[in-house]
Amino acid sequence: MLAIRTRRRTAVALATAVVLAGLAAASPTATATTTDYDSTYYKNAIGKTGTSLKSSLHTIISSQTKISYSAVWDALKATDQDPNNSGNVILLYSGVSRSKSLNGGDVGDWNREHTWAKSHGDFGEATGPGTDLHHLRPADVQVNSVRGNKDFDNGGSTVSNGGGSLTDSDSFEPRDADKGDVARMILYMAVRYEGDDGWADLEPNEKVNNGSNPYIGKLSVLKQWNDEDPPSAFEEKRNQVIYDSYQHNRNPFIDHPEWVEAIW
Helix, strand or coil, X not given: CCCCCCCCEECCCCCCHHHHHHHHHCCHHHCCEECCCCCCCCCCCCCCCHHHHHHHHHHHHCCCCCCCHHHHHHHHHHHCEECCEEEEEXXXXXXXXXXXXXXXXXXXXXXXEECCCCCCCCCCCCCCHHHCCCCEEEEEHHXXXXXXXXXXXXXXXXXCCCCCCEECCCEEECCHHHHHHHHHHHHHHHHHCECCCCCCECEEECCCCCCCCCEEECHHHHXXXXXXXXXXXXXXXXXXXXXXXXXXXXXXXXXXXXHHHHHC
């Protein structure tokens, strides 16, 4: 099993009991974190906020190795491997553990879900945003079809076999255990693809029904999900596998979830 080299250490400030009580009531990401990569990979971003932080992170994570869309199949079998069953992957949205061999397009299979819907910016399956592992996840074929290219928001009716996910005519709400994952994947894409490399400038906004525009909403909901569902061990390991074995870049919001609020 791949060792996780990134270790989180919460920075504890000396404060009065009143201040500490106030911090406890704040969102989980209000507390700064440090990682083993802060003095190396992230060194040019540390201490920055707002557009300066976003620009620095864009430069850092844009240095990556790109893979083909066909290569994504095998990559996902490694990045999303079930920690309790090496022959399976864990599916986004449903949380189901399914055999790695059941990848395809039939009922009962899993396929490649573009969390940032590929029609939002019209990048399709082209090498680049269409093959970026930081937002591609295995998902049940039927659940993936229900999500389609909908924006993310709260509410709706239960998705069949969706693990508690909800949907309505113009939005999709993942199950609670995947909400933070989705938020951090979407916001990674917004920092990585800024319109300076031939692809659209991807940005979150406060709308649904964004269609083919290079936007996905709702930002306020994604921020809430990032707060409520901090990075899990599975998500951290996934980030490490992508960094070590495939793209050699990281999702900064998994390492530093508080940077979501610092930028947006």
